[in-house]
Amino acid sequence: MPDLQSQDYIRRSASTLTPPSIRNHEQEVAKLIDVSRCIGCKACQSACMEWNDLRSEVGRFQGSYDNPMDLDPSTWTLMRFTEWENEQGNLEWLIRKDGCMHCEDPGCLKACPAPGAIVQYANGIVDFISANCIGCGYCIKGCPFDIPRINPVDRKSYKCTLCSDRVTAGLEPACVKACPTGAIMFGTKTDMTRWAGERIADLNSRGFQNAGLYDPPGVGGTHVMYVLHHADRPSLYAGLPDAPRISPLVGAWKGLFKPLALAGIAAAALAGFFHWVVVGRNEVQPEDDAEAQRLMRDSGEPK
């Protein structure tokens, strides 16, 4: 993605200063994926490839509807199919459109060591600015959803942009545009949450008592949300995390340890410097030379 001179950053990776943020009077957006209305047609996958000019390598049939089998640098969204036998012994075909969740508190951005390689705009979209990406893979470690993928050819990390280029121009993301059943909706997060409430009420009335909205608080909420018929068990849907959060290992690594480590290194160097100032160098004294000469003379001269 080109950097569109957004001036509406609310977060910028590996930056200790406030990023350009004056144009922040915008509403938070969200994509709402209503799993209960999805028919698994993969139009969203095709539209993503089409708009973003992505073509993954053609793979081989693995005995699954999943195609390709996983996200990759050129597959930013993927239908994941789960055949689940419910308590009544009936088959439920659970189809989830996987991709970046655009967390309010993005683990990828927190882990990224390259200034400005990952940014978050005031509308909530998390975007990779590839020119700044150094290909280290820290975003993969930071992500609670296993989304970013590094392209081995250019060593850059890629994921869904939520069509930030389209959204900037007032258009909805390509997958939303292509969805034939209205299972993918796009708008302000407030509107999407309200719309999800109507859908959940409808599902409840049809016997899905546990229908609900997936907007996980562990990552501050997300800008891609799901309506799930079984919101009490998100992991049914091809391993959607039940309670995603940034790993405490990443939190320790990227949190308090960073300033403490620099302070520790600086303290060690300063301790050395002030030892020099206070105590001074340890110099060989004339009597040391004399004693050494006496010892060597008594022992016989070395040859």
Added chain:
Amino acid sequence: MTHPKGTLRRNTTAARINHWITGGCFVLLVLSGLAMFHPMLFWLSELFGGGQWTRAIHPWIGIVLLVSYAGMIVQFWRDNHWSRQDAAWMRAIGSVLGNDERAIPEVDRFNAGQKFVFWAMALLVPALFLTGIVIWDAYFSPYTTIEQQRLAALIHSLLAVTAIVVWIVHVYAALWVRGSVRAMTQGYVTPGWAWRHHRAWLRRLAASGSEGPRPRVSTGRQRQ
């Protein structure tokens, strides 16, 4: 190897070359590693040609360091066995830091501080290598889980900061104890230096008629 008459060989040419390859790699690893560790030090990546180059080259330098430090272990481990005198030296650390040599037990080729640096690095370097392999994304990411990589990244940074502090101690001690830097650049020290800092080593050299760095192995004709 030549050295001025009347001086003692402290380190062989091979050991010095080995040491400076190790030291050079360590400095490059510190600079490139800190660039990827803290945003305020990311500018250090420019020394390596930018962030991509820094990320790519750091692990390769690490491999050179691992091999080089293995050489250091081979050359120095015999003189780094921990002994009872080392514990006494540690108890006298106040006198050591105060430059008061009279109150310090006689030291052989290496004192307890030097042995600490040697063994600390002997543990840290392989541990940094192993954790580094896990987060060497370009070649090794398929072999571990993301959770393992998270743990490795945290441990790698903890170990690296520890190694940097040990290295600062090492460098400062070399500057502080005058004559030590020359021992590793040109390789020799004066007998007075050896008397002051490594008296037991000097006694062993003198007794065997050796110019260093190790006492002559007794062959029965050393005093001929």
